[in-house]
Amino acid sequence: NAGVMQNPRHLVRRRGQEARLRCSPVKGHSHVYWYRQLPEEGLKFMVYLQKENIIDESGMPKERFSAEFPKEGPSILRIQQVVRGDSAAYFCASSPLAGDVYGYTFGSGTRLTVV
Amino acid sequence: TQLLEQSPQFLSIQEGENLTVYCNSSSVFSSLQWYRQEPGEGPVLLVTVVTGGEVKKLKRLTFQFGDARKDSSLHITAAQPGDTGLYLCAGPLSGNTPLVFGKGTRLSVIA
Numbered sequence A: 001n002a003g004v005m006q007n008p009r010h011l012v013r014r015r016g017q018e019a020r021l022r023c024s025p026v027k028g029h030s031h032v033y034w035y036r037q038l039p040e041e042g043l044k045f046m047v048y049l050q051k052e053n054i055i056d057e058s059g060m061p062k063e064r065f066s067a068e069f070p071k072e073g074p075s076i077l078r079i080q081q082v083v084r085g086d087s088a089a090y091f092c093a094s095s096p097l098a099g100d101v102y103g104y105t106f107g108s109g110t111r112l113t114v115v
Numbered sequence B: 001t002q003l004l005e006q007s008p009q010f011l012s013i014q015e016g017e018n019l020t021v022y023c024n025s026s027s028v029f030s031s032l033q034w035y036r037q038e039p040g041e042g043p044v045l046l047v048t049v050v051t052g053g054e055v056k057k058l059k060r061l062t063f064q065f066g067d068a069r070k071d072s073s074l075h076i077t078a079a080q081p082g083d084t085g086l087y088l089c090a091g092p093l094s095g096n097t098p099l100v101f102g103k104g105t106r107l108s109v110i111a
Helices: none
Strands: A005-008 A010-013 A017-026 A031-037 A041-050 A053-055 A067-068 A077-081 A089-097 A110-114 B006-007 B008-014 B019-024 B034-038 B042-051 B055-058 B061-065 B071-076 B085-094 B099-101 B105-110
Touching: A010 A017, A017 A089, A017 A110, A031 A077, A041 A067, A041 A077, A041 B099, A077 B105, B006 B085, B008 B019, B019 B105, B034 B071, B042 B055, B042 B061, B071 B085
Parallel strands: A010 A110, B008 B105
Antiparallel strands: A005 A017, A017 A077, A031 A041, A031 A089, A041 A053, A067 A077, A089 A110, B006 B019, B019 B071, B034 B042, B034 B085, B055 B061, B061 B071, B085 B099, B085 B105
16 A cells, blocks of 8 residues: 555536545555645645544535544545535545644545536 | 745746746745645645755755745756646644645646
C-alpha cells in the first residue's frame, strides 16, 4: 500500500441518488482529510477524521453529506440525494500525525458527475 | 475570503525561461507547503517551509518563506515541459488544523 487509494475514479449519479466515495489511507496513517475541487479552484477542506472520530467537519455541508473512518476498512464520504452542484473532484489525503510537518499524501481523486 | 492568494493565476512560458510564483496572506502561518498537481491526479507535496526567511532548494526549484511568515515564493530556473502543472500553496491556520489551500498557479511550459 504505497499511497492513498481512492475509488471509484469516476462516478456518475442521477439527481437524487446516493454517492459513496471510498478512501484507503497510506498504511500506518491514522489521519484522513477530504477535500473538494472545482475547475479553476483550489482545494476546499471538507472534513478531518481520525480512526472512528470526526475531528473537524467545519467544511462539510450539514445536510446530505456525511463521513466516517471506521476502525476497520476505508474512510467513506457519503452524499445523499445528489444535486448537480455536487459535481466535482473529491480528494482524500492522509498523514501519519496531526499537524502539517509531514505533509499530506493525496489520492488520485474521485470525479463525481451528477446528471 | 481567500486566505492564501496565489499569483499569477496562469503562466505560459517557453522552455528554458525562469519564473517566480507567489503565495501571499494577511495571516501568519506556522509553516507553508507547496504542492504540484497534474491533470487527473491528486496534489503531490514538493516542500514544507517552517522558519521565517527559510530558503529550500529542490533541483531547479527554490522555495522561500517570508520573514514574517505571511508569504512564500517558488522560483523555477530553466523551466522544462515536465514542470507543467498546477502549483498550490497550503498552510494550517493554527496548530494541528487541516491545511487551507490557495487557488493555485497554472503553469504551462512550451517546448
